[in-house]
Amino acid sequence: MRWQGGRRGGNIDDRRGMGGGAIAGGGIGTLVLAAIGYFVFGIDPSTTTQVASQFGGVGAAQEGERGSPEDQAGAFVDVIGSNVDDVWKTKLEGYQPPIVTLYTQGTQTGCGFGQSAMGPFYCPTDRRVYLDLGFWNDMERQLGASSADFARAYVIAHEYGHHVQTLTGASQQVRQAQQRASGQAEANRYSVALELQADCYAGVWAANAASVSNGQVALEAGDIEAGMQTASAIGDDTLQRRQGGRVQPDGFTHGTSAQRVEWLRRGYQSGDPAACDTFRAL
Numbered sequence: 001m002r003w004q005g006g007r008r009g010g011n012i013d014d015r016r017g018m019g020g021g022a023i024a025g026g027g028i029g030t031l032v033l034a035a036i037g038y039f040v041f042g043i044d045p046s047t048t049t050q051v052a053s054q055f056g057g058v059g060a061a062q063e064g065e066r067g068s069p070e071d072q073a074g075a076f077v078d079v080i081g082s083n084v085d086d087v088w089k090t091k092l093e094g095y096q097p098p099i100v101t102l103y104t105q106g107t108q109t110g111c112g113f114g115q116s117a118m119g120p121f122y123c124p125t126d127r128r129v130y131l132d133l134g135f136w137n138d139m140e141r142q143l144g145a146s147s148a149d150f151a152r153a154y155v156i157a158h159e160y161g162h163h164v165q166t167l168t169g170a171s172q173q174v175r176q177a178q179q180r181a182s183g184q185a186e187a188n189r190y191s192v193a194l195e196l197q198a199d200c201y202a203g204v205w206a207a208n209a210a211s212v213s214n215g216q217v218a219l220e221a222g223d224i225e226a227g228m229q230t231a232s233a234i235g236d237d238t239l240q241r242r243q244g245g246r247v248q249p250d251g252f253t254h255g256t257s258a259q260r261v262e263w264l265r266r267g268y269q270s271g272d273p274a275a276c277d278t279f280r281a282l
């Protein structure tokens, strides 16, 4: 995809290399392997808090360097995030951009202690996206996702989708519905609807990326297929199989590979968030 000439909004809090408190004891590798399938692409707000608090880590967040990173990998996140912001400014009245925190291994967040094994996630409490860029390698090597820039941009746009859901109130509604739910299976269905909507919103971004940037950020041939490949690689059924388990639909929290591909496509083909009513499809 084309992105080098895109706007750099500088809404980045760069904490890379700051440490931030590694988890005590060994076994982080195992933890990564066990957790990455489950947490890949973030988790819903209620579980974020639970999971983060399991790792303890009380203390004030250490701010990193604010602005636009100079390295390619950091600049990429800035440009894509700024472009996603520019799309949402045209789609959602009163839209306010989130901050993206880049970190290495672990860092304090408004949702507790965040760490790489959780995958990229959005914290509604401080309205930030948390991203350890090491995830790109995990996504490609361990999960079989595409290494195309667009596949990574799709992940970023998906997390921004959760920010939009916080602004529209969809996330809060889901949390309330989950509290009323009769069991875990029902609660998980709400989670799936929320995640699929974020995929659809990523498609809405992709459809409008070029028009809001005068073509400076634009998909190229093969990009949307790379996004579909990634969406497919991180479907719940595929992840469960990859981890050697049986496919258990009640345990789905993000949707099947086919559903994730389908909602990304719906967003992309319509370019309109109104096409992303995954809750009606529950």
Ligand SMILES: [Zn+2]
Binding pocket: 041, 042, 043, 158, 159, 162, 195, 198
């Ligand atoms: Zn998500």
